[in-house]
Amino acid sequence: MRKIAVIGGGISGLSIAQCLKEQNEVTVFEGDSKPGGLIKCDRIDGTLYHMVGGHVFNSRRQDVLDWFWGFFNREEEFTKATRNAIVYMGRPIGYPIENHIYQFDAEVQKQIIIDLLQIAENKNREPNNFEEFLRFRFGETLYNVYFKPYNEKVWKRDLSQVPLTWLAGKLPMPSVEEIIFDNFNKANETTMVHSTFYYAKYNGSQFLVDRLAEGLHIKFNAKIEKLEKKEGKWIVNGEVFDKIIFCGNVKDLPSMVEGEIDILTHKKTIEELEFHGTTSVLCEVERNPFSWIYMPDETHHSHRIICTGNFSETNNGHDALTATIEFTDEVDEKSIRENLKKIPYSPKYLAHRYTKYTYPIQNGSTRAVIDSIKEVMKPEGLFLLGRFAEWEYYNMDAAIGAAIDLSKTI
Numbered sequence: 001m002r003k004i005a006v007i008g009g010g011i012s013g014l015s016i017a018q019c020l021k022e023q024n025e026v027t028v029f030e031g032d033s034k035p036g037g038l039i040k041c042d043r044i045d046g047t048l049y050h051m052v053g054g055h056v057f058n059s060r061r062q063d064v065l066d067w068f069w070g071f072f073n074r075e076e077e078f079t080k081a082t083r084n085a086i087v088y089m090g091r092p093i094g095y096p097i098e099n100h101i102y103q104f105d106a107e108v109q110k111q112i113i114i115d116l117l118q119i120a121e122n123k124n125r126e127p128n129n130f131e132e133f134l135r136f137r138f139g140e141t142l143y144n145v146y147f148k149p150y151n152e153k154v155w156k157r158d159l160s161q162v163p164l165t166w167l168a169g170k171l172p173m174p175s176v177e178e179i180i181f182d183n184f185n186k187a188n189e190t191t192m193v194h195s196t197f198y199y200a201k202y203n204g205s206q207f208l209v210d211r212l213a214e215g216l217h218i219k220f221n222a223k224i225e226k227l228e229k230k231e232g233k234w235i236v237n238g239e240v241f242d243k244i245i246f247c248g249n250v251k252d253l254p255s256m257v258e259g260e261i262d263i264l265t266h267k268k269t270i271e272e273l274e275f276h277g278t279t280s281v282l283c284e285v286e287r288n289p290f291s292w293i294y295m296p297d298e299t300h301h302s303h304r305i306i307c308t309g310n311f312s313e314t315n316n317g318h319d320a321l322t323a324t325i326e327f328t329d330e331v332d333e334k335s336i337r338e339n340l341k342k343i344p345y346s347p348k349y350l351a352h353r354y355t356k357y358t359y360p361i362q363n364g365s366t367r368a369v370i371d372s373i374k375e376v377m378k379p380e381g382l383f384l385l386g387r388f389a390e391w392e393y394y395n396m397d398a399a400i401g402a403a404i405d406l407s408k409t410i
Contacts, residue, residue, distance in 0.1 A: 001023070001024060001025050002023075002024045002025065002242040002243065003024070003025045003026075003027070003239075003240065003241045003242050003243075004020055004024045004025070004026045004027075004241060004242065004243045004244070004245065004410075005026075005027055005029060005234065005236045005239070005241040005243070005244045005245070006026060006027070006028045006029065006244075006245045006247060007029050007224060007236070007244060007245070007246050007247055007248050008028075008029070008030065008031075008037065008246070008247030008248045008386060008389075009028050009029075009030030009032070009035040009036070009037065009209075009213070009218055009220075010035070010036060010037020010038060010039065010040075010209070010247060010386065010399075011036075011037060011038075011039055011208075011209060011212075011396050011399045011400065012037075012247045012385050012386030012387070012389070012394075012399045012402065012403055013028055013030070013037070013245070013247040013385075013386070014028070014035060014209055014212040014213055014216065015212065015399065015400045015403035015404070016245050016247070016385055016403040016406060016407055017216050018071075018212060018215075018216065019067075019403055019404060019407035020407055020410065021215070021216065025217075026216065026217065027217050027218075027219065027236075027239065027241070028216055028217065028218040028219065029218075029219050029222040029224055029236065029237065030218055030219065030220050030221075030222060031221065031222060031223055031224075032220065032221070033220050033221055034210075034220065035209045035210065035212070035213045035218065036205070036206060036209040037209075037386075038052045038053070038355070038358065038387065039052070039053070039055045039205040039206075039208070039209060039396060040205070040206055040209060041203060041204045041205060041206035042206075043317075044282055044317070044350055044351045045317050045318075045350070046317030046318070047282065047315065047316060047317030047318070047322045047350065048203065048204050048206075048308065048312075048314070048315040048317075048322070049280075049282045049324070049351065049353075050204060050205065050280065050306070050308055050324050051280055051353050051355065052278055052280055052355050052358050053278075053280070053306065053324075053326075053358075054204075054292075054306035054308045054311065054324055055204070055205035055208075055396050056081075056197035056198065056199050056311065056396075057197060057198045057199070057208070057396060057397060058196060058197045058198060058397065059397035059400070059401070061397070061401050063401075063404060064397055064400050064401045064404065067400065067404060068397075068400060071211055071212060072208075072211065074198065077200060077201060077207075078198045078199060078200055078201060079198070079199055079201055079311075079312060080196060080197070080198055081196065081197055081198075081199060081291065081311065082195070082196050083195050083196065083197065083291055083292070084289055084290050084291050084310075085290065085291055085292040085293070085294065086290055086292075086293055086294070087146060087150075087293075087294045087295075087296065088293050088294070088295050088297070088344050089145070089146070089296065089297070092290075092293075095292070095294060097142060097146050098138055098142060098174060098179050098182075099174075099179070099182040099183065099187060099188075100183070101113075101142075101179070101183050102183050102186065108141065108145070111141045112139060112141045112142060114139075115138075115139025115140055115141050115142070116139055116176050116179060116180065118139065119136065119137070119138075119139055119176050120176045122136075123176070127164065128164075129159070129160050129161065129162060129163060129164065130151070130159045130160070130162035130163070130164060131148075131158075131159035131160040131162070132160070133164060134147040134148070134151070134159070137173075137174075138179075145296070146296050149296040149297075149298050150294060150295070150296040150303060153295075153296070153298075153301065153302075153303040153328065154276075154303050154328055155276070155328070155361070156276065156328055156329065163362065163363055163364045165362060165364060165366075165367060199311040199312055200312070201312055201314060202312065202314045203314075204308065204311070204312070204315065205396070208396075219237075222237060224236060224237060224256070225255075225256065226256055227244060227256045227257050227260060227382075228260060229260045229261075229380070234381065234382070242381060243381040243382070243383070243410065244381065244382045244383070245383045245384075245385050245406070245410075246382060246383065246384055246385070246389050247385050247386040247389050248386075248388070248389060249357060249388040249389070250270055250273070250370070250373070250384065250388060250389050250390075250391060251270055251271065251273065251388075253270070253373075254266075254267045254270060257377075257382070260380075261376060261377055261380050261382065262376065263373055263376055263377070266369055266372065266373055269365075269369050270369075270373075273360070273361075273366065273391055274360075274361035274363075275356075275357050275358075275359060275360050275361055275388075276328050276329055276358060276359040276361065277328075277329050277330060277354060277355055277356040277357060277358055277359075278326055278327070278328065278329075278354070278355050278358040278359070279326070279327040279328075279329065279330055279331040279336070279352055279353070279354045280324050280325075280326055280327075280352065280353055280354075280355070281302075281324060281325040281326075281327070281336055281340070281347075281349065281350075281351070281352040282322065282323075282324055282349075282350040282351045282352065283322065283323055283324070283325055283340070283347035283348055283349060283350055284318075284320035284321065284322055284323075284347070284348040284350060285305065285307065285309075285320075285321055285322070285323045285345040285346065285347050285348070286321070286345040286346050287321050288307065288310075288321070288345055289310070290305075290307050290310065291306075291307055291310055291311070292304060292305070292306055292307070293305040293306075293307065293344070293345070295343065295344070297342075299342050300339045300342040300343055301327055301328075301331065301335075301339055302325050302326060302327050302339055302343055303326060303327070303328065304325075304326050305323050305324075305325050305326075305343070305344075305345065305347070306323055306324045306325075306326070307321065307323045308322060308323055308324055309321040309322040309323060320348075322350070323345075323347070325340070325343065325347055327339070328359075330354045330356075331352075331354070333349075333352060336349065336352055337349055357388055359393065360387060360388060360391040360392065360393060362391060362393075366391055370384070370390055370391055383406060383410065385402060385403060385406055386399060386402075387399065390402070
């Protein structure tokens with residue numbers, strides 16, 4: 001039986017460990033005192049706190065659904081919800097915004113219609129970057145009132161510098177005909193993967209990773225500085241393994257494998273990989289029926305409210321509805337409190353946390369570089385998996401899918 005080390009006990013590490021444990025002796029090394037990585041939660045005075053995002057589950061992949069539900073009782077342990085998201089522009093506008101043009105003032109509606117007619121006349125225009133994609137797909141008016149200010153808040157960069165490869169598979173792709181039809185019929189969006197979703201009745205995404213950790217050999221508080229190879233085997237913190245699955249941050253890898261695998265040609269490129277962090281603010285907010293509230297308003301810096309208290313009533317520690325409000329990168333408490341005064345639904349500050357690595361940013365060469373590193377390491381028995389190992393913008397279901405796929409090749 002092969003011995004396999006999994007470095008990182010987030011959703012990727014736990015998933016691959018569960019996939020491999022029946023046929024292999026698997027040890028998970030986790031640097032924190034509990035599992036979860038980016039999807040772990042805490043309790044603040046009885047209130048559930050998603051420290052990064054507000055993670056829910058669904059998938060277009062049947063194999064991911066089958067695998068996931070093998071660990072849980074869907075009917076007893078989860079609720080199923082329909083996404084009820086809005087864009088807040090002085091008043092709620094339905095999401096996705098292009099399906100709710102009829103909710104704008106008449107003059108704005110007319111301008112959007114003119115834009116759509118122009119798009120229909122130029123439907124063969126091919127975008128070269130994210131800015132062009134948004135302009136060519138939705139028109140100047142929607143771009144200027146929503147897509148530009150919202151995405152600049154999230155990504156903090158000129159959108160013309162964002163390559164489409166970075167967001168492949170994550171972009172809305174409605175045609176002009178579909179936009180017009182959906183507005184005529186006031187249709188609800190049902191094709192996005194999280195148009196409906198499942199959420200644990202108690203403890204949110206922490207419940208998921210705690211369950212997935214069951215039956216695994218996990219070493220917590222395990223700090224790993226060096227990966228050594230000896231006689232064809234890998235040494236991890238003094239233990240010998242046949243293979244390693246690295247679910248950490250690829251930026252840490254060159255120093256960890258220095259002298260063992262030659263990836264120094266990529267060292268500078270890895271060092272230059274860009275990313276964003278997130279400041280997640282736990283708040284009490286006015287009661288509302290929404291799940292996500294997107295905020296393009298330029299008078300404050302936050303880009304969305306995730307009403308996690310609406311996902312499960314057990315998330316709310318008191319009578320008030322609780323939510324997390326997200327800011328890109330690090331924001332201090334004084335600035336947070338000043339911004340909260342300008343945000344809808346009267347948020348009341350409870351706590352905040354900054355996480356340095358939350359969103360990997362790709363450029364036109366990132367995927368080729370990561371693929372090249374994988375090819376160098378694969379014959380050595382070292383594999384990359386996860387959002388920051390592969391520098392891929394994985395949601396939870398995509399991370400599980402990547403683990404399932406990798407498990408079939410090892």
